[in-house]
Amino acid sequence: MSGVDLSLERLLFNLNTLAELGEEITSPKDFTRVVKSSLYMVMGTFSASKGIVFQYDQGDGLFTQIASKGLSDVRGAGLKIGKDAASAIIRNNKPVDLKSADPIIALLGPGREFLERLGARVLAFLIVKDELLGLIAISDKFSGEDYTLYDYQLLSVMGQHISFSLHSHTLLMRLMYRYNENKGLYENLRRIYYDTIHAFAAAIDAKDAYTKGHSHRVSSYSAAVAREMGWSADDIEGIRISGLLHDIGKIAVDKSIINKASPLTSNECKELNSHPVIGYEILSRIKFPWKGIPMMTRNHHEKVDGSGYPDRLKKHDIPMGARIMALVDAFDAMTTDRPYRPRLSFREAIDEVKDHYNRQFDPEVVRPFISVIRKEVLSEVENPTIVPLMHEHLDPVTLSRILEGFPH
Amino acid sequence: MAGRHRHRETGTSVVVYADNYINDIEGEKLEEMCDAFLAKGFKKIVIDFSGTDLVNSIGVSILIGIIEKIKGKGAVVFSGLKDVNFQIFHIVGLTRHIRVFNNEEDALKGGASCDGASL
Structure with a gap:
C-alpha cells in the first residue's frame, strides 16, 4: 500500500x-x-x-x-x-x-x-x-x-x-x-372458507333428494345475471356466495316435508316457508366480506307484486340480489324434477316466467336473464353458465321461437 | 452489427464514434460493437471521442473492458479527446496504456501518439 x-x-x-x-x-x-x-x-x-x-x-x-x-x-x-x-x-x-x-x-x-x-x-x-x-x-x-x-x-x-x-x-x-408468506396463508384461509361454504351448500342440497346441485346452480345463474347487469366483481362474488347459502334455513326444516310428494298441510307449508327467515338468522351472525348476503337469503321468495314471503315486500323494497335469486331459484325449481311433479321443458319454464312477469318476477331481472341465455345460445360468451346446465339442447332458431312475444 | 454507434470502416481498421455521454451501463453497447468488429476480422479499432462531452467512472470501466478484450487480438487507439476527457483518462492511468491521437485520421495512419502535454 x-x-x-x-x-x-x-x-x-x-x-x-x-x-x-x-x-x-x-x-x-x-x-x-x-x-x-x-x-x-x-x-x-x-x-x-x-x-x-x-x-x-x-x-x-x-x-x-x-x-x-x-x-x-x-x-x-x-x-x-x-x-x-x-x-x-x-x-x-x-x-x-x-x-x-x-x-x-x-x-x-x-x-x-x-x-x-x-x-x-x-x-x-x-x-x-x-x-x-x-x-x-x-x-x-x-x-x-x-x-x-x-x-x-x-x-x-x-x-x-x-x-x-x-x-x-x-x-x-x-x-x-413475509408478504408472500401472508398471502399464501390468506389464500389457504380463503380456500378453507370457500370449501366450508361449498360443504354447507352440499349439506343443504343433500336434505332434498331432488335438488342435488340446486344451490350451485342458483349461485352460478345469479352471478351470471348480476354480471350481465354490470355488477362489480365484488358484488358478483357476494351473490355467488349468497346463492350457495340461500336455502341454508332448510337445514331446520323436517326432511319429510322437503321431500313430500303430496300437497303440504298448512303447518307443513308454514314450516317450509320459514326457511328464508331461519337462513337469515343463521347468516346474519356471520361477518361476511360481502354485503347483503343475509337479506338476499331472507327475501329470495318475495314477489314484486308484494305477494311473496316472509315480508311481503314490493319490487323496490326487495334487495336487487334477492330479486335476481327469486327468478333463478324459481327457474331452476321449474327445470328440475320435484317430488310433486316432473321438470318442465325450457319452453314451459319460459312461459311461466312470461305469465308471472312483473308480478312474481322483476322485469329488470328477467331481461338480463333472457339476454344471458340468448348470448349463451349464440355462443357470444366465453364461459356459458346457464345453457350447459339445461336438460335440453337449445339452438338459436328454437330459442327465438320460444322467446317470441316475450315482453322487452 | 451490434450497437447503435456510428462507425466508418477503412481497410482492416474501423473508426467507432463514441456517444455524447459515456456515463451509464448502456455504454456497454460500445464494448459489444468493438467485440463484433474484432470478430469480423478488423485489426484496428479507433474510438473517436470528438463528439463525447462526458466520460465518468462507469465509462472508464467500460473503456478498460474494451482494451482488455482487444488485447492480443488487435489494436485499439483513441482519438479526438476533449481536454476534460483526456484529464480523466490521464488520472485513471489509461493514457499510459493506450495511444491517444488528436484526430481519427492520425489514429488511422498510426501517427505519433499524443501525450498529456500536447493537448
Whole structure:
C-alpha cells in the first residue's frame, strides 16, 4: 500500500463519482442495474479491469455473486465463511488486500484461493448496522499502480454507499417474503372458507333428494345475471356466495316435508316457508366480506307484486340480489324434477316466467336473464353458465321461437 | 452489427464514434460493437471521442473492458479527446496504456501518439 498523492483533478473525479454513486443507489432503478452500475463506478474509479459483487446470506454463510465485470465465467461463483469469520469481518470493517497478511484474509479459508483465481486483489465487505451483507472484490489496477491508503479509504466510503443499497434491497426482499408468506396463508384461509361454504351448500342440497346441485346452480345463474347487469366483481362474488347459502334455513326444516310428494298441510307449508327467515338468522351472525348476503337469503321468495314471503315486500323494497335469486331459484325449481311433479321443458319454464312477469318476477331481472341465455345460445360468451346446465339442447332458431312475444 | 454507434470502416481498421455521454451501463453497447468488429476480422479499432462531452467512472470501466478484450487480438487507439476527457483518462492511468491521437485520421495512419502535454 503506497502513500497518498492526490491531484485536484483526481479529487474532483472521485468526488463526482461519489455524488453519482449516491444518486445511483437512491434511484428507483432495478436493483440488479444499481448494483452493476455501482460496481462499474468502483472499477472505473480505481481503473480495475475485473470486479465482482457478492451478496451474503447469514443463514448459510454463503456469498453469491450478483454482479461482475471482466471475469470470463463466474457462473455458480460462491464463497462460504463461518460465523466466527463473519463476526471478525464485521469488527474489522475495512477493505483488505488479498495478498496481505491481514488476519481477515486467513479467515476466508479456501475462499482466498477462489478469490485469487477470479483475479481479485482488494476486498471491501459490505456491512450495515453490524450485519454483513456482501462483498466487493476488485482486481489490480489496470494502470499497474499500487492501491494507496487513500484508495482504501475511498473504497471504504464507496462500499458504505453500496451497503445501504444492499441493505434496503435485503429489507425489501424480507418484506416481500413475509408478504408472500401472508398471502399464501390468506389464500389457504380463503380456500378453507370457500370449501366450508361449498360443504354447507352440499349439506343443504343433500336434505332434498331432488335438488342435488340446486344451490350451485342458483349461485352460478345469479352471478351470471348480476354480471350481465354490470355488477362489480365484488358484488358478483357476494351473490355467488349468497346463492350457495340461500336455502341454508332448510337445514331446520323436517326432511319429510322437503321431500313430500303430496300437497303440504298448512303447518307443513308454514314450516317450509320459514326457511328464508331461519337462513337469515343463521347468516346474519356471520361477518361476511360481502354485503347483503343475509337479506338476499331472507327475501329470495318475495314477489314484486308484494305477494311473496316472509315480508311481503314490493319490487323496490326487495334487495336487487334477492330479486335476481327469486327468478333463478324459481327457474331452476321449474327445470328440475320435484317430488310433486316432473321438470318442465325450457319452453314451459319460459312461459311461466312470461305469465308471472312483473308480478312474481322483476322485469329488470328477467331481461338480463333472457339476454344471458340468448348470448349463451349464440355462443357470444366465453364461459356459458346457464345453457350447459339445461336438460335440453337449445339452438338459436328454437330459442327465438320460444322467446317470441316475450315482453322487452 | 451490434450497437447503435456510428462507425466508418477503412481497410482492416474501423473508426467507432463514441456517444455524447459515456456515463451509464448502456455504454456497454460500445464494448459489444468493438467485440463484433474484432470478430469480423478488423485489426484496428479507433474510438473517436470528438463528439463525447462526458466520460465518468462507469465509462472508464467500460473503456478498460474494451482494451482488455482487444488485447492480443488487435489494436485499439483513441482519438479526438476533449481536454476534460483526456484529464480523466490521464488520472485513471489509461493514457499510459493506450495511444491517444488528436484526430481519427492520425489514429488511422498510426501517427505519433499524443501525450498529456500536447493537448
